Amino acid sequence: MSMTFFIPQDTTALALGSDSVALTITSELKERGLEGEIIRNGSRGMFWLEPLLEVEIDGSRLGFGPVKPSDVPGILESLNSHDKNTKPGNHPLFLGKVDQIDYLARQQRLTFSRAGVGDPLCIENYQRLSGFVGLTHAIKLKSQEIVDQIKDSGLRGRGGAAFPAGIKWQTVLDTAGEQKYIVCNADEGDSGTFADRLLMEADPYQLIEGMAIAGLAVGANQGYIYLRSEYPVAHKILNQAIERATEAGFLGENICSSGNDFFLEVRLGAGAYICGEETSLLESLEGKRGMVRAKPPLPAIEGLFGKPTVVNNVLTLGAVATILEQGSKTYKDFGMGRSRGTLAVQLAGNVKRGGVIELAFGVTLREVVEGFGCGTYSGRPIRAIQMGGPLGAFLPESQWDTPLDYESFAAIKAMIGHGGIVVFDDTVDMAAQARFAMEFCAVESCGKCTPCRIGATRGVEVIDRIVQNQDRDNNLILLTDLCDTMELGSLCAMGGMTPFPVRSALTYFTEDFGGESPREN
């Protein structure tokens, strides 16, 4: 019986010891004189099961997880057992067929449909799973037709701002210029987010394909992926993928014999959260300090090196490949209201079953956290959920029935952002979290505008005084006033949204800020 073993090589699986599991399988197979191929796949995104070992036997993929090296002998024995009592199904780590695991089966995977299926760097595998079909379609279309497809799909930027991607592309297409650029924002700095990383590590060609399509759509022949330096695994995989895609003719000169060139390069950031803001990112790509630019001019008109530039998030560009493959209508049929398609929710923090969950917009936060997450890792009650990274609001239980939709979240002064959900149990000190929001802003502010640069530092001090009960009422007024100033007066979302976690903590978790009577809001 021939067996193929799949052991993920993405950051999380590696961080949980998947290399040692792979080594143990190799040595155990040898010792037992068994044949077996080992493939290092990408993760499925079910991180609570990592390292997830998948074994392909007779065309079906059986899962075991989370696997430690010491579990390997027992799993191998079960796979070769003819005794029904010791068959794989009776192994304590046996999960059944992987695509039938509830967590995965209940998702609506478009962008992540290939994640974890095979070797992320194998182009044949990518093509076997409909890869590069979207690019092939795009080559047959006129630029305007590609842009129209994106507009029709209703795709909005997945980085957090949710700006309609088609309109951005139209602006770049309509702006005259010999040189235009496609920039992929892969500076995924929000805590609780890792979907960009998973896509780059588990299905890098999808990003490459999306960027090449964007190049055709707006007439750009050069792309840059601005990747954060905190992602060394993604860096390695992307570079190898670009090299292979170039050799195979999907990148470089005359891509797919279309007569169009598209060159792609990865540039590493250097540890600055603010460089996830698009104008700061462009400054950084130009080799400068990552100082936020005033808008206008829009990057679509004067972007990288002053040229018309599309700046899109990894998942936006990934979705582009799906839209060109399956059609804008199919994509648009998912979702609710003005939020079309699917959202890659990332469930993180103090949660039992964390991972990437791709669903159509419209599911409620509670359905994700309780239905998929199954409560906290610590086993204690959930107290607060922060959605949308360090600039997202802390949500009390009364808000967990909000549907995941950009407008519904905006209506409660919260945001979906890049889709990261961080769960906190009842041991959390919300005043400390509010203080941290200000502290983080003070550390990461680019310093260009005063409300953000100075406001964040003053914010830490004011919160400290409130917690210490010094002139409490006046300091509460001062904090509210400071939040107003930051929200209204900052140049970008860094200073403009740091008040969101602060205000929500203060409003809904007043009791953590000391003092005798809860503050009326």
Add this chain to the structure above:
Amino acid sequence: MDKSANIDQLIEQFKTLPGGLLPLLRAVKHAVGYIPDESVPQIAKGFNLSRAEVHGVISFYHDFNTSPGGQHCVQICRAEACQSMGSRQIEAHAKKSLGIEYGETTKDGKVTLQPVYCLGNCACSPSIRINDDIHARVSAASFDQLMSELCSPVTNDVGAKK
């Protein structure tokens, strides 16, 4: 090869690359271990920038240290997901057990401790990064274990795996 000749060579390599200053600084850090202050005029000349501009870029980014670090760089994630899983305690434990604060290096020159804001491993927090390896679900005990492996003579090379 002496440091400045080496840096000169790198400047030649990167000065015509669009937006080449960040890639150059990464290369200098990779080659030397840090960005030496004395390389600033050299880089400024090569890139036709003022020294202030080069200094401004170096000082803006957390990754660009201007003095040598320890043999191993240990980063502890300070972001919210890790906080929800007890990273503040790991942070305190690390500082105490290594006897250093963030940005400092142990006396034996083995370990430099740094904060980091998110390693993208937030479903299995708390996380730390040792050189290029990320570790998940770190506890005080597993932190100590990782540190003792780092300092054992067998795994002394930078980037060595267990």
